[in-house]
Amino acid sequence: MELVDRLIKGEDQAATRLISLLADGSPLSPQIVKLIYPRCGKAYVIGITGSPGVGKSSLVDKLISVVRSDNLTVGVIAIDTTSPFTGGALLGDRIRMQRHTVDEGVLIRSLATRGSLGGLSHVTQEAIWILDALGKDMIVVETVGIGQTEIEIAQSADTTVLMVMPGSGDQVQTLKAGVMEIGDIFVVNKSDHGEADKTAIEIENMLRLSPCGGQWKPPVLKTQALSGEGVSELWAAIKEHRSFLLRDGRLDKHRRERLEAEIVKIVTEQIRSDVLRRISQGEELFQLVDKIYRNETDPYTAASVLLGKVGRNGNRWASHSEAV
């Protein structure tokens, strides 16, 4: 593939095109990944997440400068989980990042939600592979929000930075609700805010209570993303976390686990889309819904009828429902 050849030669434009192909769910995806994969595994992936308005894009903007001053190249994947309803609402925030695009060592690409959110973490992983094969040393994945999708996306990163707004007790309470675990480094942004210190202490206290504390103690840093204050310290913390992961084989272990999850995702996704296509054909699904709606059958029985249809050779997929 010509695009892949150009990617491997280091052409940013080829990377951008390939990411678009993958994001659009091109049938060429497997072929693209197969061709580029031998070049993957060298980049280090940093995830940056936090609520809207916390200052992620500004922080990434400043982080790019710091990373570049270490002579490392950077790829940025900025992910919009916004709905079509408000699509592009966040675009403005990201314009300021674009000043880096004149720098050849930097490539910034936005990924937006197309169709199912579930697929976004998979597309993100593929975009990471592309930037990795392009030869970027560092890949920054910026996600908006701290929902389940964002957590999944964060799991593609080697180091995850969780940004928190100062003075928002609610923010910290939201953190409690299932996302604390994903943070390798915590950043309280807008450190000039009166309650920044208080929020940092709250997070530190919460981390101290964590029963899952491993050997890595997540640092809680303070930054002013707009002025760049604290960003060098953040970069130092990222490098420290990287050394920690390299020291005892954790990086290998994490990456293997992610690969395993990714393969399983590809397998199940292919089967799922195949099954969906089959059961959406014809009138059968419609008629079954009709029967359920009239209480003449139930969802499980309807599902087993469809499973029987999908499993051509007897009921290979229907073993579970057959037992009923």
Place this chain on the structure above:
Amino acid sequence: MELVDRLIKGEDQAATRLISLLADGSPLSPQIVKLIYPRCGKAYVIGITGSPGVGKSSLVDKLISVVRSDNLTVGVIAIDTTSPFTGGALLGDRIRMQRHTVDEGVLIRSLATRGSLGGLSHVTQEAIWILDALGKDMIVVETVGIGQTEIEIAQSADTTVLMVMPGSGDQVQTLKAGVMEIGDIFVVNKSDHGEADKTAIEIENMLRLSPCGGQWKPPVLKTQALSGEGVSELWAAIKEHRSFLLRDGRLDKHRRERLEAEIVKIVTEQIRSDVLRRISQGEELFQLVDKIYRNETDPYTAASVLLGKVGRNGNRWASHSEAV
């Protein structure tokens, strides 16, 4: 099944036990649903969602009283999407709801995340069926947060109430990010807060800009969940939305769509778990990850090997990857 007989006789305890069985993913699930389903379809389902701390449990508590004064029975499903890390952190908030459990017309049941979040919306749907078959007139589903899972869960409801904290520009910005669409009724709680009016106006403005505005214009109400102020108005708005849905066949249409989605979910989930079980057996997955990690193969090729293994009779599931 004895439990099902007792459920149909109206025994709360049987409902509680059956919900536990379903939540634990009992192999009896299909059988249970099959037996109870003929009794389903009478209850009206109200979803209540919003960020942690917005006052959902207090509102539900007061709403129960209002609904009961209309001589309707109520089932409540309170869903925890909290992680094991902080499991139970929200329990306290819900204790106050429990005062209603002495009332025979009220049944309150909590559902917590076990394993995959993806499955929670399915378990919620099953719990709704149980309470429906038990004969509850109204079912209230309370979810914490406004992530993708919560949106999915909200979609099980006939009327969805979206609660917002006053004075939080960030909150409203979060709303923008993909959840606005799910609200049939908006509630700004803590209406004594100085910025409650401002927040209500912000939401109204946002709704006015919505391109997807159908014939239903979501009202924006103000409540004080702790004192109960505004809760009768909320109940009136819910009944009005219900009349709207009944008027032009929308309720039927929505419910049919949900049933269709539910069947598809059951089919794909059964296939997915079957496939997962198969590919996790033995050393093959481990060895494939090993090979990928050494860049000797790539994730898509590995997936197609596994697909070949899963599709016993040739490559029925592997058509996509075979083409590569």
